[in-house]
Amino acid sequence: EGLHSLMVAAGKLYFGTAMDTGNFNDPAYMAIVTNKSEFGMFTPENSMKWQVTEPQLDKFSFTQADEVAQKVKSNGQMLRCHTLVWYSQLPTFVANGSWTPATLSAVMTAHITNVVTHYAGQCYAWDVVNEALNEDGTFRQSVFFQTLGSAFIPLAFRAAAAADPRAKLYYNDFNLETTPAKTAGALRIVQLLQSNKTRIDGVGFQAHLAVNHTPPRTSLAATLRRFTALGLEVAYTELDVAQTALPESAAALAQQARDYVAVVGSCLDVPRCVGVTVWQFTDKFSWVPAAFPGRGEACLFASDYSRKPAYDALVALLRGR
Numbered sequence: 001e002g003l004h005s006l007m008v009a010a011g012k013l014y015f016g017t018a019m020d021t022g023n024f025n026d027p028a029y030m031a032i033v034t035n036k037s038e039f040g041m042f043t044p045e046n047s048m049k050w051q052v053t054e055p056q057l058d059k060f061s062f063t064q065a066d067e068v069a070q071k072v073k074s075n076g077q078m079l080r081c082h083t084l085v086w087y088s089q090l091p092t093f094v095a096n097g098s099w100t101p102a103t104l105s106a107v108m109t110a111h112i113t114n115v116v117t118h119y120a121g122q123c124y125a126w127d128v129v130n131e132a133l134n135e136d137g138t139f140r141q142s143v144f145f146q147t148l149g150s151a152f153i154p155l156a157f158r159a160a161a162a163a164d165p166r167a168k169l170y171y172n173d174f175n176l177e178t179t180p181a182k183t184a185g186a187l188r189i190v191q192l193l194q195s196n197k198t199r200i201d202g203v204g205f206q207a208h209l210a211v212n213h214t215p216p217r218t219s220l221a222a223t224l225r226r227f228t229a230l231g232l233e234v235a236y237t238e239l240d241v242a243q244t245a246l247p248e249s250a251a252a253l254a255q256q257a258r259d260y261v262a263v264v265g266s267c268l269d270v271p272r273c274v275g276v277t278v279w280q281f282t283d284k285f286s287w288v289p290a291a292f293p294g295r296g297e298a299c300l301f302a303s304d305y306s307r308k309p310a311y312d313a314l315v316a317l318l319r320g321r
């Protein structure tokens with residue numbers, strides 16, 4: 001029994017992972033991906049981002065993301081779609097354009113409509129807006145916020161809802177687990193949408209965490225409940241727990257296992273937490289070392305695909321031992 005089967009047995013919808021086409025030519029990687037018991041949900045790590053799907057104005061390209069979607073579908077697994085409106089990995093025409101509110105809202109709406117329509121019926125959920133907040137809970141100075149103010153958020157959710165009534169629509173961000181001012185900002189985004197009668201179904205907690213800096217299970221669950229109390233579902237969407245000193249000690253590996261258990265355990269504690277996605281399952285392909293030199297070894301499997309103590313601890317947690 002793998003993580004997904006055990007998660008379903010525990011009453012959740014899925015255990016998932018990020019992956020992308022760059023991983024497809026690694027047989028050991030794909031053997032794990034195609035094991036339906038291990039992972040039931042996949043998020044394309046990069047291939048659905050604006051830079052890839054609309055590299056030039058009105059020139060849409062779905063080749064790469066279709067490869068991921070096709071692989072997942074042919075194996076009877078689910079897809080979390082990521083992401084429509086994000087300040088990063090934007091094509092230069094968006095990032096460097098000189099926009100008015102009217103021209104940017106038209107381009108943003110057209111982007112959302114095209115991409116969501118292309119994948120309509122295939123996405124369990126869409127991360128409609130990603131990382132709109134600063135750590136203090138104010139809005140990040142993205143091209144979208146600078147041009148449209150916070151109105152870009154309801155605009156984006158409405159376009160997504162119109163293009164796929166079935167996909168759950170999520171706001172997704174990092175450090176919502178750890179940073180109360182940012183959590184408060186995300187709650188304000190939910191309330192902004194709800195007071196506008198605009199559909200939002202869920203909030204994604206990315207959970208890019210670090211060993212020894214992961215909150216305890218009870219406070220993680222309490223944070224999730226602040227969102228489920230507003231009628232939403234929640235999910236951990238990009239979980240990894242980075243080591244901060246490398247190579248890690250045996251004690252640090254054991255702490256990493258406890259940190260993973262705290263996060264997945266908090267999802268078990270909250271009925272409307274639907275599932276957990278890790279942001280790659282092997283250290284071989286983790287984004288962490290490139291982005292944070294000196295950090296890494298953040299995943300459940302080592303680079304050689306051996307299962308780490310954190311993997312075994314999640315199996316024990318999900319088996320109820």
Ligand code: G3I
Pocket residue numbers: 045046088089130206238287291
């Ligand atoms: O595709 C190019 C390739 O052509 C080029 O040779 C190579 C050289 O650097 O770069 C490749 O692009 C890289 C891309 O990943 C695809 O591999 C970018 O440099 C690299 O910056 C990019 O990193 C991604 C990052 O988002 C970008 O911000 C990571 O893989 C991806 O894991 C990461 O994912 C984000 C989530 O989407 C949102 N939340 C945070 C999370 C971690 O940063």
